[in-house]
Amino acid sequence: MTDNHNKEHHLIGYGTYFMIWLSLISLTVLTVSIAGVNFGSIALLIALLIAAIKSGLVINYFMHIKFDDIIFKIFFLVAMATLFAIFVLTSFDIFFR
Amino acid sequence: MANPTIAEKFESYLDYPGMKKGLFGWIFSIDHKRIGLLYLVSMVLFFAVGVTLAFIMKLEMLSPGKDVVDPQTYNTLFTLHGVIMIFLFIIPGIPAVFGNFFLPIQLGAKDVAFPRLNLLSWWLYMIGGIFAIVSLFLQGGPIDTGWTFYVPYSIRTTTNVILPLLGAFILGFSSILTGLNFITTVHRLRAPGMTFFKMPLFVWALYSTAWIQVVSTPVVGITIVLVIIERIFQIGIFDPALGGDPILFQHLFWIYSHPAVYIMILPAMGVVSEILPTFAKRTIFGYKAIAYSSLAIAFIGYFVWAHHMFTSGMSDTSRMIFSLLTFVVAIPSGVKVFNWIATLYKGSIDLRPPLVYVMLFIFLFSIGGLTGLILGSLATDVHIHDTYFVVAHFHYVMFGGTIIILFGALHYWLPKMFGRMYNEKVANIAAGIIFVGFNILYFTMFILGYQGMPRRYWSYLPEYQTLHIISTVGSWILILGMIVMFWNLIYGVLKGKSAGDNPWGGTTLEWQIQSPPIMENFHEIPTITHEPYYHAAAINTEDNKHKKIDEGENE
Amino acid sequence: MSKPNEGVEKVPLHLADPHHHKDAIGAKMGMWLFLFTELLLFGGLFLLYMAYRLQYTQDFVIAAKELNLMMGTINTIVLLTSSLTMALSIAAIQRNKKTLAIWMLVVTVAFALAFMVIKYFEWTAKIHHGIYPGSPDLLNMPNGEIIFYGMYYSMTGLHALHVIIGVVIILFMLVFLIRDKITQHDYIKLENAGLYWHLVDLIWIFLYPLFYLIH
Numbered sequence: 001m002t003d004n005h006n007k008e009h010h011l012i013g014y015g016t017y018f019m020i021w022l023s024l025i026s027l028t029v030l031t032v033s034i035a036g037v038n039f040g041s042i043a044l045l046i047a048l049l050i051a052a053i054k055s056g057l058v059i060n061y062f063m064h065i066k067f068d069d070i071i072f073k074i075f076f077l078v079a080m081a082t083l084f085a086i087f088v089l090t091s092f093d094i095f096f097r
Numbered sequence: 098m099a100n101p102t103i104a105e106k107f108e109s110y111l112d113y114p115g116m117k118k119g120l121f122g123w124i125f126s127i128d129h130k131r132i133g134l135l136y137l138v139s140m141v142l143f144f145a146v147g148v149t150l151a152f153i154m155k156l157e158m159l160s161p162g163k164d165v166v167d168p169q170t171y172n173t174l175f176t177l178h179g180v181i182m183i184f185l186f187i188i189p190g191i192p193a194v195f196g197n198f199f200l201p202i203q204l205g206a207k208d209v210a211f212p213r214l215n216l217l218s219w220w221l222y223m224i225g226g227i228f229a230i231v232s233l234f235l236q237g238g239p240i241d242t243g244w245t246f247y248v249p250y251s252i253r254t255t256t257n258v259i260l261p262l263l264g265a266f267i268l269g270f271s272s273i274l275t276g277l278n279f280i281t282t283v284h285r286l287r288a289p290g291m292t293f294f295k296m297p298l299f300v301w302a303l304y305s306t307a308w309i310q311v312v313s314t315p316v317v318g319i320t321i322v323l324v325i326i327e328r329i330f331q332i333g334i335f336d337p338a339l340g341g342d343p344i345l346f347q348h349l350f351w352i353y354s355h356p357a358v359y360i361m362i363l364p365a366m367g368v369v370s371e372i373l374p375t376f377a378k379r380t381i382f383g384y385k386a387i388a389y390s391s392l393a394i395a396f397i398g399y400f401v402w403a404h405h406m407f408t409s410g411m412s413d414t415s416r417m418i419f420s421l422l423t424f425v426v427a428i429p430s431g432v433k434v435f436n437w438i439a440t441l442y443k444g445s446i447d448l449r450p451p452l453v454y455v456m457l458f459i460f461l462f463s464i465g466g467l468t469g470l471i472l473g474s475l476a477t478d479v480h481i482h483d484t485y486f487v488v489a490h491f492h493y494v495m496f497g498g499t500i501i502i503l504f505g506a507l508h509y510w511l512p513k514m515f516g517r518m519y520n521e522k523v524a525n526i527a528a529g530i531i532f533v534g535f536n537i538l539y540f541t542m543f544i545l546g547y548q549g550m551p552r553r554y555w556s557y558l559p560e561y562q563t564l565h566i567i568s569t570v571g572s573w574i575l576i577l578g579m580i581v582m583f584w585n586l587i588y589g590v591l592k593g594k595s596a597g598d599n600p601w602g603g604t605t606l607e608w609q610i611q612s613p614p615i616m617e618n619f620h621e622i623p624t625i626t627h628e629p630y631y632h633a634a635a636i637n638t639e640d641n642k643h644k645k646i647d648e649g650e651n652e
Numbered sequence: 653m654s655k656p657n658e659g660v661e662k663v664p665l666h667l668a669d670p671h672h673h674k675d676a677i678g679a680k681m682g683m684w685l686f687l688f689t690e691l692l693l694f695g696g697l698f699l700l701y702m703a704y705r706l707q708y709t710q711d712f713v714i715a716a717k718e719l720n721l722m723m724g725t726i727n728t729i730v731l732l733t734s735s736l737t738m739a740l741s742i743a744a745i746q747r748n749k750k751t752l753a754i755w756m757l758v759v760t761v762a763f764a765l766a767f768m769v770i771k772y773f774e775w776t777a778k779i780h781h782g783i784y785p786g787s788p789d790l791l792n793m794p795n796g797e798i799i800f801y802g803m804y805y806s807m808t809g810l811h812a813l814h815v816i817i818g819v820v821i822i823l824f825m826l827v828f829l830i831r832d833k834i835t836q837h838d839y840i841k842l843e844n845a846g847l848y849w850h851l852v853d854l855i856w857i858f859l860y861p862l863f864y865l866i867h
């Protein structure tokens with residue numbers, strides 16, 4: 001199993017990590033600077049969208065899931081789908097009460 | 098796999114090979130088999146406490162007004178009975194005992210993926226349990242909120258709420274660790290040739306259960322933490338006086354606690370899928386259907402939680418959606434039952450104690466399930482919500498379902514775990530007493546509830562008294578049956594005659610090894626070439642029968 | 653009665669400990685499963701947040717004005733950078749650069765502590781203004797603002813707890829690195845610690861807009 005370990009480890013360069021970090025910081029700056037702009041009700045959506053992009057970067061590169069075994073991606077999707085379903089089903093109560 | 102000669106006996110896991118002697122060899126052992134037994138012993142002790150509390154409750158119900166306890170004591174009695182039975186007994190239940198013991202063996206592995214974590218989860222379990230028990234004796238008195246801890250009462254009552262809640266949180270942690278251990282074990286430690294569709298159905302059930310444990314327990318974890326914080330700091334999140342919404346508590350609570358009923362029942366269904374092919378002497382009917390239905394139950398079961406909240410003031414839209422979803426979850430359960438019956442059809446049925454318990458299960462669980470339909474449909478539930486009808490329903494499914502199968506699993510696997518056989522005739526008689534007592538105790542509760550007897554009440558109107566007396570007598574019979582059963586099992590474990598390696602003619606891997614198993618389970622990791630319930634491949638079953646008789650004569 | 657011990661062959665000791673096997677993928681799988689539980693734990697809080705934000709939209713806007721956007725933003729950048737150094741530490745040990753890996757971990761811990769210090773100032777400033785759970789000032793405010801601060805303190809508090817746990821874990825990794833328990837060929841412990849640390853970052857990525865960027 002140990003050779004398994006080495007084989008599946010795709011090495012990411014220092015440079016890639018720096019680029020990811022730069023994008024994360026830029027996105028943070030972006031989300032702060034547009035927070036003042038009056039987007040009305042979609043402001044929250046935009047902020048969350050940016051947060052989602054940021055977390056996508058963290059998960060794929062920092063947490064390496066992009067280069068991991070497919071099973072990890074499936075697991076992750078299962079967990080996210082569960083969380084999503086909880087939100088949707090609870091919303092039926094929250095929004096229609 | 099080479100044919101292991103059974104006559105050759107090796108030192109078993111019970112004999113401390115390479116471990117500390119005495120108690121420490123057990124409570125610090127990281128062997129999955131020993132941890133399984135640790136759970137078994139501790140759970141049975143907690144169960145005894147829970148039953149004692151119930152016994153007192155039923156005595157109190159002999160007549161209206163005070164018989165043995167006062168109202169506040171009654172409140173704490175049903176709360177603790179619920180907490181102990183749910184969090185300390187039935188949720189760890191089958192996975193913690195039989196999952197720990199047999200999951201690695203059935204997969205052809207030497208242990209679970211994280212043996213140390215496994216030991217930790219037993220320790221957490223004990224700590225959680227001790228917290229719950231200790232809270233009894235502290236100032237303020239034992240918790241009286243009901244096992245559901247509903248706010249706002251649980252943030253107002255002056256009894257000891259924080260300690261048992263902390264206990265429940267720790268127990269959740271323990272459950273999560275078991276779950277993630279099992280998932281990783283199934284993915285990483287299958288023996289060569291053991292593909293997913295060659296795994297025994299018990300493993301499938303445990304796998305599905307483990308997923309529910311991992312993805313639902315944290316939700317109740319945070320809920321419990323918030324109640325504790327609310328009590329200490331007044332953050333207002335669940336306090337209606339400060340703008341909080343108690344219904345959200347109920348959502349979060351049931352997001353866990355409904356899937357939790359599948360944590361309880363799925364492993365039991367897995368055990369049934371093991372016992373049936375063994376005693377019908379043929380392969381299981383519809384292997385894949387049963388395997389997938391476990392996953393389906395786990396999946397859909399996650400989305401029906403709010404049927405516990407039909408009368409809570411939740412929106413009508415969600416009441417209808419959840420009522421619909423509740424009916425959908427019956428489909429995969431139905432798939433299982435049909436396949437089980439098809440397995441028995443034309444099988445050469447050998448009615449030994451484990452199968453007797455499965456029969457009880459099918460009968461009792463069907464009653465529980467069918468009354469569940471009545472509760473699941475919105476219109477009828479509004480009338481019988483919070484009555485004894487509900488109490489009867491969940492005892493039929495939890496006790497008549499899971500616990501009866503836990504008893505069945507004990508009868509099925511104890512000979513493997515200890516290498517000794519109990520008295521089968523006594524086992525059957527005990528099953529009979531349990532069955533009679535159970536129905537007298539709980540069926541009357543259906544009628545009581547239908548007539549309007551509310552649950553969690555200390556006293557009642559005189560017209561309910563006859564039924565309550567019948568029910569109480571039933572509880573005595575049931576407890577008598579359980580005493581006989583446990584006595585028979587314990588006597589068998591200590592003094593019974595040798596069971597042989599494969600007393601039932603089972604086909605899965607645990608029956609191909611020595612009983613009791615050696616420390617590393619297998620001398621040589623097996624290679625799997627056929628499906629799990631392939632009877633022609635079972636090793637030495639006939640030999641075993643002769644061997645058993647021989648040894649019996651020697652005693 | 654036949655004793656089960658009779659004629660027993662002793663199992664050789666090296667076989668008697670079957671519990672040792674190294675499986676990096678398995679370990680990582682366990683870690684991910686644990687992270688899911690963390691996600692769902694916070695998921696419950698986010699669910700509550702959604703419900704209350706919908707119910708008390710106006711109050712949330714007013715209450716959020718009190719939060720210090722500057723400090724929140726700096727903390728975001730601090731945490732993101734600590735995630736970078738964590739990733740770099742792993743990249744370094746993969747290339748057998750032990751010293752670099754150690755230094756990167758030290759920097760990670762430093763950033764984590766910086767985060768906690770800023771958080772400390774933020775909280776104490778609020779508490780000085782009399783805004784803390786159960787305070788008389790807070791209880792006089794409208795319900796929505798009480799809830800906002802209830803959510804704020806419990807969510808950032810729980811997150812801060814995770815930061816502290818993360819620091820402890822990273823310190824352990826530091827010791828392992830120095831003692832060569834983590835090497836180029838066996839660094840799964842460090843990787844798992846990294847996963848945990850990134851999760852802490854991930855949660856903050858969502859907490860930040862939900863509390864500091866309400867307008």
Ligand code: HEM
Pocket residue numbers: 148151152154155175176178179180182183186187242243244245488492495496500538551552553554555572575576
């Ligand atoms: C001898 C066996 C048992 C007896 C006589 C018994 C009796 C009772 C009674 C009478 C109540 C209702 C109290 C009330 O609402 O006033 C009750 C509640 C309950 N029982 Fe049992 N029970 C037994 C076994 C079990 C088992 C095995 C389980 C679960 C695995 C269980 C779980 C519960 C739960 C969760 C409640 C609800 C507690 C609450 O209202 O908060 N019981 N039991």
